[in-house]
Structure formats: structure tokens, C-alpha cells
Amino acid sequence: MLNIITLPVGQLKANCYLVYEENASDCIIIDPGDEADFIMQKINDYGLTLVGIVATHAHFDHIKGVIELKWAFNIPFYLHAKDQALLAHYRRSAMYFTNYDPGPPPIPDVYLKDKDTIGQGVSEFKVIQTPGHTPGSICLYNKKEGIIFTGDTLFAGGGVGRTDHSYSNPLNLGKSIQKILTLPDNTIILSGHGEATTVLNEKEYHLI
Ligand SMILES: [Zn+2]
Numbered sequence: 001m002l003n004i005i006t007l008p009v010g011q012l013k014a015n016c017y018l019v020y021e022e023n024a025s026d027c028i029i030i031d032p033g034d035e036a037d038f039i040m041q042k043i044n045d046y047g048l049t050l051v052g053i054v055a056t057h058a059h060f061d062h063i064k065g066v067i068e069l070k071w072a073f074n075i076p077f078y079l080h081a082k083d084q085a086l087l088a089h090y091r092r093s094a095m096y097f098t099n100y101d102p103g104p105p106p107i108p109d110v111y112l113k114d115k116d117t118i119g120q121g122v123s124e125f126k127v128i129q130t131p132g133h134t135p136g137s138i139c140l141y142n143k144k145e146g147i148i149f150t151g152d153t154l155f156a157g158g159g160v161g162r163t164d165h166s167y168s169n170p171l172n173l174g175k176s177i178q179k180i181l182t183l184p185d186n187t188i189i190l191s192g193h194g195e196a197t198t199v200l201n202e203k204e205y206h207l208i
């Protein structure tokens with residue numbers, strides 16, 4: 001049984017997720033977007049051992065806490081290769097949205113690609129490439145538990161990721177959403193912002 005702790009962090013309230021198996025301590029963290037001290041406190045409170053950091057995409061509100069967590073725990077940071085170029089925009093866009101200079105971007109240790117699996121010590125997650133919001137956006141799918149982390153590709157209540165960035169692609173976003181909504185109806189969707197939902201609920205909002 002998988003345990004998931006949701007921590008909305010930062011000014012943009014991005015959902016940071018701590019994921020670990022019941023009765024085990026190894027934990028992966030998805031999208032530590034900010035407030036690294038608060039996240040570390042939670043990791044200690046729950047007695048967890050952080051083994052890896054995964055970002056659904058390279059926007060600053062999903063990775064701003066990465067550098068501090070890497071320093072503290074000396075663990076690898078996973079990102080899809082196609083979002084590598086976005087790291088060049090990281091500092092400027094963080095300053096634009098938050099008036100705060102986060103310093104240089106974190107450097108990924110492992111570049112992910114479609115169908116990779118991650119989750120050493122934790123129930124395995126499959127990487128599903130879901131470009132559109134960004135070229136290297138991914139979802140993380142655990143078939144056994146019926147859970148998918150969708151980042152900023154899909155949100156509860158019919159919301160979809162922004163595609164007004166120069167590197168975004170609305171057509172690809174549409175295809176990526178189709179991919180998510182062909183998963184079993186009872187799959188739980190955990191998004192990059194806002195509430196959890198299910199594939200069945202979201203099908204109401206999209207033509208598939
Ligand atoms: Zn984003």
C-alpha cells in the first residue's frame with residue numbers, strides 16, 4: 001500500500017508529493033516546488049529516507065526546492081531530457097512571478113524518457129511522456145495502485161496546462177490528455193496544483 005502526503009508549497013501552491021510504501025521508510029519526492037525547510041521537516045516527522053527527487057517538468061514552481069534537498073540528502077534529481085532547455089529560463093521566470101531570485105537552476109542527475117521506471121524501494125512508477133505544457137512534461141503512473149501524477153498537464157475540474165509559452169504545444173497537450181484519459185476510469189489523478197480527481201470525473205470535461 002502506497003502512502004502519499006500532499007504538501008502545497010510556494011506562492012503558486014504547487015503540490016509537492018511525498019510517496020512511500022506503508023511500513024517502509026524509502027521515499028521519493030515529486031515536485032518540491034519551494035519551502036525546502038518545511039518539506040525536510042515533514043520528511044523527518046514521518047521518519048522517511050529520501051531516495052530521489054522527480055520533477056514532472058522544469059517550471060520553477062515545481063523545482064525551486066530541489067537544490068536544497070539535494071544538498072541535504074545527497075540524492076539524484078530526475079527530469080525528462082526535453083525540459084533541460086527550460087532550465088535556462090528558470091531564474092528569470094521565478095523572479096518575474098515571485099520577485100525573488102532563486103539563484104541558478106538545479107542540475108538533473110538522471111534524464112528520463114518515455115516508459116522509464118522509477119521508484120527504488122518504492123512501488124514502481126512508469127514515466128509517461130506527456131508533452132504540451134512543456135516539451136518534457138511527464139506523468140508518473142503506478143498501475144498497481146491506480147494512481148497517476150499529472151503535473152501541470154491536467155487538473156481537477158477540466159483544467160489543462162497553459163500553452164501560451166513559446167515552447168508549449170496545444171496540439172501535443174491535447175494528445176497527452178487523451179493518453180491520460182484512456183487509463184482505467186478509477187485511476188486517481190494527482191495534479192501539480194489543486195485537488196485530486198479521477199479519470200472518470202475528468203472524462204466529463206474532455207472529448208475523447
Ligand atoms: Zn508548469
Ligand SMILES: [Zn+2]
Nearest residue numbers: 014061152192
Ligand atoms: Zn505549476
